[in-house]
Amino acid sequence: VYSGLIRVTAETGPVLIGSPIANTSFYVLDRFMNPVPIGIYGELYIGGVGLAYGYLKRPELTAEKFVPDPFGNEPGGRLYRTGDLMRYCESGNLEFGGRLDHQVKVRGFRIELGEVEAALSRHESVRAAVVVAREDRENEQRLVAYLVGKQLPTASEWRTFLIQRLPEYMIPSLFVNLEALPLLPNGKVNRRALPIPDSSRPELRRAFAAPENPTQARLVELWTNVLAVNQVGIHDDFFELGGDSILATRLVSRVRRTFGIELPLRELFWKPTVFELAAVIEELLIAQLEDLSEEEAEQLLQNEV
Numbered sequence: 548v549y550s551g552l553i554r555v556t557a558e559t560g561p562v563l564i565g566s567p568i569a570n571t572s573f574y575v576l577d578r579f580m581n582p583v584p585i586g587i588y589g590e591l592y593i594g595g596v597g598l599a600y601g602y603l604k605r606p607e608l609t610a611e612k613f614v615p616d617p618f619g620n621e622p623g624g625r626l627y628r629t630g631d632l633m634r635y636c637e638s639g640n641l642e643f644g645g646r647l648d649h650q651v652k653v654r655g656f657r658i659e660l661g662e663v664e665a666a667l668s669r670h671e672s673v674r675a676a677v678v679v680a681r682e683d684r685e686n687e688q689r690l691v692a693y694l695v696g697k698q699l700p701t702a703s704e705w706r707t708f709l710i711q712r713l714p715e716y717m718i719p720s721l722f723v724n725l726e727a728l729p730l731l732p733n734g735k736v737n738r739r740a741l742p743i744p745d746s747s748r749p750e751l752r753r754a755f756a757a758p759e760n761p762t763q764a765r766l767v768e769l770w771t772n773v774l775a776v777n778q779v780g781i782h783d784d785f786f787e788l789g790g791d792s793i794l795a796t797r798l799v800s801r802v803r804r805t806f807g808i809e810l811p812l813r814e815l816f817w818k819p820t821v822f823e824l825a826a827v828i829e830e831l832l833i834a835q836l837e838d839l840s841e842e843e844a845e846q847l848l849q850n851e852v
Contacts (some may be wrong), residue, residue: 550593553640564591564633566643570836571595572619573641574626575633580617588644591633592626594619599627629714651680653688654793656716663690663719666712667705672696675728677736678719681744689791692719703752703787714742720789746777752787755780761827762825765805770821781821790819808832 553574567573572594575583583589594616598624601609616624649660660678667676675695682688693706700708702722709718720791721744729740755778758764763781770779774788785795799812802824808831818824 562643585635588632588634591629591631594626620637672699689720691721693723753782766821769801
C-alpha cells in the first residue's frame with residue numbers, strides 16, 4: 548500500500564516521498580509530537596481514513612505505533628508512527644532520511660533487528676547481542692550477529708536454538724564472537740565500528756574433512772567461492788556456513804554449468820553437505836552416461852577429467 552504520491556523524473560537527487568494521497572494526512576513530528584520546522588528531520592506520522600486498525604494479535608505493538616491524533620477533530624482519531632525519518636523541503640515535498648528503528652529488508656523480507664537480538668539474548672551464555680544487515684559484497688546483504696558472552700554456541704547450535712524462536716529468514720547468516728561491543732561516548736553501541744566478518748570457516752558441529760574424490764573437490768571449490776569462506780569440509784552444512792536461499796540458487800546454477808547436469812534446487816535443501824550433494828551429482832552423471840552413445844560418453848568423460 549502507499550500513502551504518498553510524486554511524479555518521478557530522470558533527474559537525480561534526494562529520495563522524495565511527495566504529498567499525501569486523498570483523505571490522508573502527513574505530520575513530521577519531534578519526540579514530543581510537535582511539528583518540526585522545514586528542513587529539520589522528524590518522524591513521519593500518517594493519519595486518515597486508510598489507517599489500519601492495528602497489528603494482528605500484537606496489542607502492545609498496536610498501542611506503541613497507533614497513537615491518538617492530537618491534530619484532528621474526529622473522536623478517537625489516531626496516527627500511525629511509521630518509524631521513517633523525514634523532513635520537509637522548501638517545495639513542500641518530503642525527503643526520506645532513513646529509519647528511526649532498526650528495521651531492515653533482507654532478501655525481500657522486512658526484519659526488525661531488535662526481535663533477532665531479543666531471541667539471541669534469551670540464551671543463557673549471552674551477555675550482549677547486536678544484529679546488523681551487512682553488504683560486504685555487492686548486492687549480497689546478510690544478517691550478522693555480534694555476540695559477547697562465555698562458552699557461546701557454535702553456528703550449528705545457534706541455528707538449532709533460533710529455529711524454534713524465529714522464522715528461517717530471520718536467522719543470521721554469520722555469528723561473530725567479540726570480547727566487548729564497540730561503544731559510543733554516550734554508551735550506545737557503535738554499529739559502524741563492528742568488525743567485518745572474516746572469511747574463516749566458522750566453528751561447526753562436525754570436524755573439518757577434506758574432499759575424497761574429484762566431484763567433492765569441485766564442489767568444495769564452488770562452495771568457497773559462493774560463500775566467501777576460505778575452507779569448506781565435505782560434511783559442512785551449506786546453511787550453517789552462512790548460505791541462504793539466494794546463495795543456494797547461485798550455487799545450484801554453478802553446479803549445473805560445471806557438471807553439465809540438471810540439478811533441482813530442492814536437492815541442496817534436502818542434502819546440504821558436499822558429501823551428500825556429490826553423491827547426487829554422480830548418480831545424475833551415471834544416468835546421463837547411460838543415455839549417451841559410446842562415443843558421446845567417452846567425450847563427456849574426457850571433458851570431466
